[in-house]
Amino acid sequence: MALRMLYHKAMGFAAKQYRTVLGNQLAQYGLRYEDLLNEDQKEVKEALEHADPDVLTARTRRLKRAIDLSFKRKSLQTYAPDMELDIFKREIYPDIMKIRARDNEYAQLNAHKSQ
Known part of the structure; x- marks a missing residue:
C-alpha cells in the first residue's frame, strides 16, 4: 500500500513536469496538444x-x-509576445472518446458473432 502511494506520488510529479515541458515546447510554435x-x-x-x-x-x-516557424527557426513569442495560448484546451478529444466508447459497445454487442 505504501509502495503504491509512493509510486503514484512520483508519477504525479513526473507527469506535472512533463506537462510543463511539453506545454513550453508547444507554446514556442503556438500549437495545442490536440x-x-x-x-x-x-x-x-x-x-x-x-x-x-x-x-x-x-x-x-x-x-x-x-x-x-520551425522552418525559420523562430519562436511565436518573437512575433506575438502577448498572445494568450490555451495549450491543453479540448475541442475534439471528447468526440474521440465518444467514438471509442461507441466502437467498444458495438464490438461487445457483436462479440457472439466471432465465436
Missing part, C-alpha cells in the same frame, strides 16, 4: 470530419504557422 493527434487513426479522422469548420480552420492555421 494538434499532435494522428489524423490517420480512425477515431481522430471521424472526429475531425464531424468537427465544427471553425475548429478545423484554426487547427490548420496553427499547423501551418508551426511549420513556418
Whole structure:
C-alpha cells in the first residue's frame, strides 16, 4: 500500500513536469496538444470530419504557422509576445472518446458473432 502511494506520488510529479515541458515546447510554435493527434487513426479522422469548420480552420492555421516557424527557426513569442495560448484546451478529444466508447459497445454487442 505504501509502495503504491509512493509510486503514484512520483508519477504525479513526473507527469506535472512533463506537462510543463511539453506545454513550453508547444507554446514556442503556438500549437495545442490536440494538434499532435494522428489524423490517420480512425477515431481522430471521424472526429475531425464531424468537427465544427471553425475548429478545423484554426487547427490548420496553427499547423501551418508551426511549420513556418520551425522552418525559420523562430519562436511565436518573437512575433506575438502577448498572445494568450490555451495549450491543453479540448475541442475534439471528447468526440474521440465518444467514438471509442461507441466502437467498444458495438464490438461487445457483436462479440457472439466471432465465436
